[in-house]
Amino acid sequence: GHFGLGRPALPEEVAAWNLDVAPDGVGLPEGSGSVEDGEEIFSANCAVCHGEFAEGVGNYPKLAGGEGTLDRDDPLKTVGSYWPYLSTVWDYVHRSMPFGAAQVLTVDEVYAVTAYILYSNYLVDDDFVLSNENFLEVEMPNADGFIVDDRETTELPRFSQPPCMTDCKPEVEITMRAAVLDVTPDEGQ
Amino acid sequence: GHFGLGRPALPEEVAAWNLDVAPDGVGLPEGSGSVEDGEEIFSANCAVCHGEFAEGVGNYPKLAGGEGTLDRDDPLKTVGSYWPYLSTVWDYVHRSMPFGAAQVLTVDEVYAVTAYILYSNYLVDDDFVLSNENFLEVEMPNADGFIVDDRETTELPRFSQPPCMTDCKPEVEITMRAAVLDVTPDEGQ
Amino acid sequence: KAGLAGGGALVAGGAAAQEPDPLITEKQPWAQMWGDGVDATPYGMPIEYESDVIRRNVGWLTADTISSVNFSPIHALDGTITPQGCAFERHHSGAIDLPKEDYRLMINGLVETPLVFTYADLERFPRVNHTYFLECAANSGMEWAGAQLNGAQFTHGMIHNMEYSGVPLRMLLEEAGVKPEGKWVYVEGADASSNGRSIPLDKALDDCLVAFKANGEALRKEHGYPVRLCVPGWEGNMWIKWLRRVEVTTEAVESREETSKYTDTLADGTSRKWTWVMDAKSVITSPSPQSPITHGPGPLVITGLAWSGRGAISRVDVSRDGGKSWQTARLAQPGQNMALSRFYLDIDWDGSEMLLQSRAMDETGYVQPTKNALREIRGLNSIYHNNGIQTWWVKANGEAENVEVS
Amino acid sequence: KAGLAGGGALVAGGAAAQEPDPLITEKQPWAQMWGDGVDATPYGMPIEYESDVIRRNVGWLTADTISSVNFSPIHALDGTITPQGCAFERHHSGAIDLPKEDYRLMINGLVETPLVFTYADLERFPRVNHTYFLECAANSGMEWAGAQLNGAQFTHGMIHNMEYSGVPLRMLLEEAGVKPEGKWVYVEGADASSNGRSIPLDKALDDCLVAFKANGEALRKEHGYPVRLCVPGWEGNMWIKWLRRVEVTTEAVESREETSKYTDTLADGTSRKWTWVMDAKSVITSPSPQSPITHGPGPLVITGLAWSGRGAISRVDVSRDGGKSWQTARLAQPGQNMALSRFYLDIDWDGSEMLLQSRAMDETGYVQPTKNALREIRGLNSIYHNNGIQTWWVKANGEAENVEVS
């Protein structure tokens, strides 16, 4: 570097923070965990918010279910129905969960909980053991469900037309009213 | 007005706020007050800050004294030594004093106090009575002491030269240090 | 106290007063007595009368307030700067308390030398200043399926606009030396959500900013003190707060915030990912449901905000009839790159109801679409990137309501 | 925790760490637990660690704090916007509490129809937005006779810079109809000082602004809530707060604030009056006495502010040797009319002492003079309008002191 600022990061330091895991498994540490262990760990650490079967509690995210809902109204997007990569589950649980006490699970516990979430989505059997070895073999149902932002071709031409200034439509009707829904917080909240 | 906003001000309203007095006496109401009355009123309402003889208390403004100091170091600028117009005294006392209880004096009281301030500056005798009639006759010593901003001619040509970039002076010495004075408040104030 | 119109009303001004206004003719306490001294508020807050101009959250939107959002009171603001104190917040694990002394920033991955910077180190790099808007990709998201929330603060308040001072991310990356294989950076925060996003290296080297001041002063705690990332024109989730790590990678990490969230599901069930740019958008902030017209017919100021992640705003049109006809509004200042623009339309209101809309255009020629035009392409389940034209139904009594029109 | 320089130091970065930094290797509470939720601060304040970035007053300057001044912490700010919360205050009878409902503005004097406006009336006039600096004419006044106060906050902190929204004064005057005899306006505040100033009608009709918002939100109490006057480029005393009256007159009123005060006494005892324009000026805000260099030799950011009441800043030069030689600094953004400019000079500091100075130039060609050049013309008793070049003596240990040089 030409400013000579900062200092070289030590390997232990990089190891401590470089925790992210990519779809190709880069970043995944050695370890393993079973659905069975995962069920117990999930029940103790996660179920209060996500439900015993990962079905969600109240407004907290549902982690299971929703298969086949993506093309319907109010799709239910869960690990099973929506997430394209298993690495994302492992990485997020490892770094960010449980909410309020992040990073308390061991590596093996994260494998186990991830296995349990797969199980609760009917993606693996109850005797499944997830490890760094078989990690890339798990198939995620919606893996092919994503396309890269295509607004440049699908929208931009349409939304770059000179805008109409007069007589843009013959008549205008109100089709929906927010006040009828009345879900706005009071000013006095 | 072409927006039609606001409403016409009523004469009573304009009268209530249009209090300013100009050097030519415009705005001066009818009334009068003596040095003698002024002394009493001043003592009761003003002296706690400005001193019995308008000589000032602590950091509060001195209203008297300072004749002949304007061309010396630390000139003392008072009504007597500095103020060009008597209207300013009357107007300021009337609208803005006493500090913390503005506008409590009657018109006659303001005439009296103004007379007293003149007296304390040796500008009138102790039997003087100031009124709207004789107001413009009072001569203010520094009335001719002001010129209109002349920076355009006296400074601008000098301060609009292309600036020096190199070898602008042979040597540089520190001529004064603020830390030696040490009048800066502590960070912990 | 002001009476009905007298003779003078036609000559000038509105209703003439019949009685003098005692607020003028009687001496008021503030015109006689002391106000607060200069030691009263070493750091001041808004006056009590403005206590309604605050961030608000919507309880039912999220499970709790720790991973949640609140909204800037844009209906009550003017100009373009958003004060930090009322600029909306979005946290994924709450606003953390991170002293400058404990702050570290790591650059790792595909670089010649992985580096660690302290806060003091960052202050030694050359600095730049830029004013940018930050819009959450979910702004107006509750309105995808139809009009829901009755106020500009709630429909469009996940936005703010600040003047940032900081170091170009490019300089920090160059300091570490990016290897030729590097194509992305993964940026991550120090909070417990460890919110992380992948950004193409080109953008990182172009205009991303490692900022430590906003509107002249230190970032507020809730905006990422001591250091946040600015990703101009791109969705707010990428503007990592409490920035602690930048890793150069070959591929996107595909973290939770760029797969489970911030992807846009189309009607056929496929989803767009990597939808980073915030398209041109605008909203009328007044009149609006929280800022009704409180006067009768006559002069009325219609005002609002416009912005585009594609560049500067070039024009804003306003419709009073729900989009049948449009008038070009006045921009308070020429549009600035990826910053809010304030627009005004000064009208003589006839007192009849209006269907108010605004339509932003940017320097690239992009024109803000209607909500229905968006829905035709994207369906109803998109959540994010709702930049459709907003309609306020302003009634004859001056009240306004969030509606949709044909 | 960071050890002395290791082998890597020459390759990249400064001193290499010998032990891993526990702030990185150990999990920190903020990376595991919740921070504050979005309902914690509906209107936020700066984080506790910035509690020294506040307005300060100087006890011995004035008899009391009610008619007094405090100073913006410019040594700790960056960018150009001054947050209202720490923007300096000058009151003549304290900051008053005036609700919008009780606010009245009168236009009287040489007009066709004297008018009274409510606050609501003002909101119906066409609005404009402008960013302007406000400098007290007494800024740096304590330095006329020589270096006195040891900090940029105290020597140059009677300044702030905000984005205002409001109505051109011209519109209100036109609404009342100015008579041809009108040559001046007298503007007056609602506080007990009834601070009043005379302004030539030309200026009043040109760019004066009746402002109600600053930096997007309502004016703070201490800045004139609900309405203040902006008089761009002219001395701050004319920017009447709590504006209540504008009278059109033939002559200047010659009020106390334009005779006893805000007149500039020259060496021969005569005094200049009507010195309204604030000449071009600048100051290095860091390093400075309150913002010392806390690192050793190597990269150092020198930064400061420049402004001119005559127009936009076009250039700022910086000297490190007390004015022997100069380098042109980098403006963070092109200069704007009567607004603060931020400048930066990025140097490789050799660790030896410096006599730092900055010199502003504006678009009219005006060049900020030395203090001695001003004194040659004006003498030592001028109090106001001290726009002379400031010198900071930065020592080898990084500490800085306010000095004057030959």
Ligand code: HEC
């Ligand atoms: C106290 C409540 C709570 C607990 C306990 C908790 N979570 Fe969560 N979880 C949340 C919240 C809230 C979110 C959403 C956070 C956000 O959006 O920022 C979340 C998100 C998730 C997600 C992502 C959901 C999505 O659709 O993107 C996963 C996966 C997850 N949690 C797994 C777990 C696991 C595994 C555990 C236990 C080890 C756990 N959670 C414990 C509250 C909790």
Ligand code: HEC
């Ligand atoms: C409680 C203290 C106090 C009292 C009582 C008081 N004053 Fe003052 N006076 C001040 C202060 C403080 C100032 C300066 C105000 C400012 O600069 O904003 C001042 C300013 C003045 C000035 C202008 C001085 C200058 O040099 O510009 C005059 C004249 C004056 N007072 C007259 C009076 C009179 C007459 C009374 C009584 C009717 C009075 N004052 C009562 C504190 C007081």
Ligand SMILES: [Ca+2]
């Ligand atoms: Ca990595």
Ligand SMILES: [Ca+2]
């Ligand atoms: Ca497939």
Ligand SMILES: [Ca+2]
């Ligand atoms: Ca008058």
Ligand SMILES: [Ca+2]
């Ligand atoms: Ca004479």
Ligand SMILES: [Ca+2]
């Ligand atoms: Ca309000």
Ligand SMILES: [Ca+2]
């Ligand atoms: Ca500090």
Ligand SMILES: [Co+2]
């Ligand atoms: Co997106």
Ligand SMILES: [Co+2]
């Ligand atoms: Co002046």
